[in-house]
Amino acid sequence: MKANKPKKKQGWLSTVRELAIIIVVALIISALIRSFLMQLYVIPSASMENTLQIGDRGAVIKVADFHRGDVVVFKDPGNWLGNETSGTSNPVRQVAEFLGVAPSSATDHLVKRVIGMPGDHVACCTAQGQITVNGQPLDEASYLYSVNGVSVHPSDLSFDVVVPAGHIFVLGDHRNDSRDSRYHLCDAVESGEVAGSGGFVPISDVTGPMVGIFMPFNRATRFAIPATFASVPDPAPAPDQPTVNRKPC
Numbered sequence: 001m002k003a004n005k006p007k008k009k010q011g012w013l014s015t016v017r018e019l020a021i022i023i024v025v026a027l028i029i030s031a032l033i034r035s036f037l038m039q040l041y042v043i044p045s046a047s048m049e050n051t052l053q054i055g056d057r058g059a060v061i062k063v064a065d066f067h068r069g070d071v072v073v074f075k076d077p078g079n080w081l082g083n084e085t086s087g088t089s090n091p092v093r094q095v096a097e098f099l100g101v102a103p104s105s106a107t108d109h110l111v112k113r114v115i116g117m118p119g120d121h122v123a124c125c126t127a128q129g130q131i132t133v134n135g136q137p138l139d140e141a142s143y144l145y146s147v148n149g150v151s152v153h154p155s156d157l158s159f160d161v162v163v164p165a166g167h168i169f170v171l172g173d174h175r176n177d178s179r180d181s182r183y184h185l186c187d188a189v190e191s192g193e194v195a196g197s198g199g200f201v202p203i204s205d206v207t208g209p210m211v212g213i214f215m216p217f218n219r220a221t222r223f224a225i226p227a228t229f230a231s232v233p234d235p236a237p238a239p240d241q242p243t244v245n246r247k248p249c
Contacts, residue, residue: 038062039207040214041073041109047178048111049145051223057215058111066114066209068133069229072170073111075205078198080110080184111210112180113143116161116169118203119235123160123246124182130154131171134235139228145174157182157248165238167200186249196244 043056051071052058060073116122116133123132130137131154144151152175159182163169172178187198212222 041111041210043111045177047172047174047180048113049174049177051113051143051173052111052210052213053219055216056213056219058210059212059214060208060210062208064209064211066206067225067229068114068117068120068232069225070114071111071210071223072114072168073109073207073210074170074201075207076108076110077201077205078184078187080179081108109207112170112172112178114168115171115181116163117235118163118165118167119238120163120169120232121161121235122163122169124155124158133229133232136232138232140226142226142228143173145176152176155182158246159185159248160244160246161185161196161199162239162243162245163200163235164197164242165240166203167242168203168206169199170201182248185244185247194241194244196247197242199244200242 039060039062040057041060043052043054043058046054048071058071058073066072115131115138121132121134125131126137128137131140132138138154140154141151144154146152155171155175161169169181171180171182181199181201183199185196185199189195189197210223213219
């Protein structure tokens with residue numbers, strides 16, 4: 001009996017090593033997925049209600065293209081968030097976020113809907129109160145924030161812009177609670193920059209499209225581009241600099 005004990009101990013240690021290797025490999029794969037393929041983000045504000053609620057976990061695909069109508073996550077392009085850019089200070093949470101086993105808690109990113117792609121002429125509003133893209137009015141009822149079935153106005157601010165090359169124009173779905181491209185058309189610009197250029201997000205700052213809600217499970221859903229964007233005609237070639245015909249300030 002004594003001769004068998006070392007074998008049992010060796011077998012137990014071998015099992016532990018195998019489990020440890022499996023866990024390490026799983027964490028490495030998770031970290032690679034988070035770095036290059038997909039990441040979860042916690043929604044921190046009401047700017048995208050009712051599409052996204054505060055506390056929702058949204059899945060972002062980093063390698064996917066995005067189009068007009070997509071919901072995207074992007075890095076703050078120029079002090080849109082002010083001083084609200086701190087993430088968690090918990091080292092365990094930081095490691096979990098890095099490995100991809102916890103959603104990002106960083107607040108230096110925003111989530112909005114793409115309304116204009118490079119070259120698009122985006123204006124507000126028609127006599128019926130609709131935003132137009134390349135002259136086509138948008139029917140935004142399917143995603144605009146609503147109360148008791150009544151949607152908010154597409155925009156209380158008037159604007160008329162052409163999106164420059166390498167940039168996008170974004171709006172929140174809760175237009176009364178979203179400081180989006182409209183507001184930042186009025187930002188101060190550096191010497192040599194075109195007035196209004198602060199309202200456009202560089203495509204290089206976009207993490208990727210949010211493809212749906214992952215958690216909570218009772219709100220899990222996959223996003224699709226709203227049908228209204230299918231009617232938008234192709235834009236003219238995108239200018240190198242933004243064209244701002246009318247600012248909301």
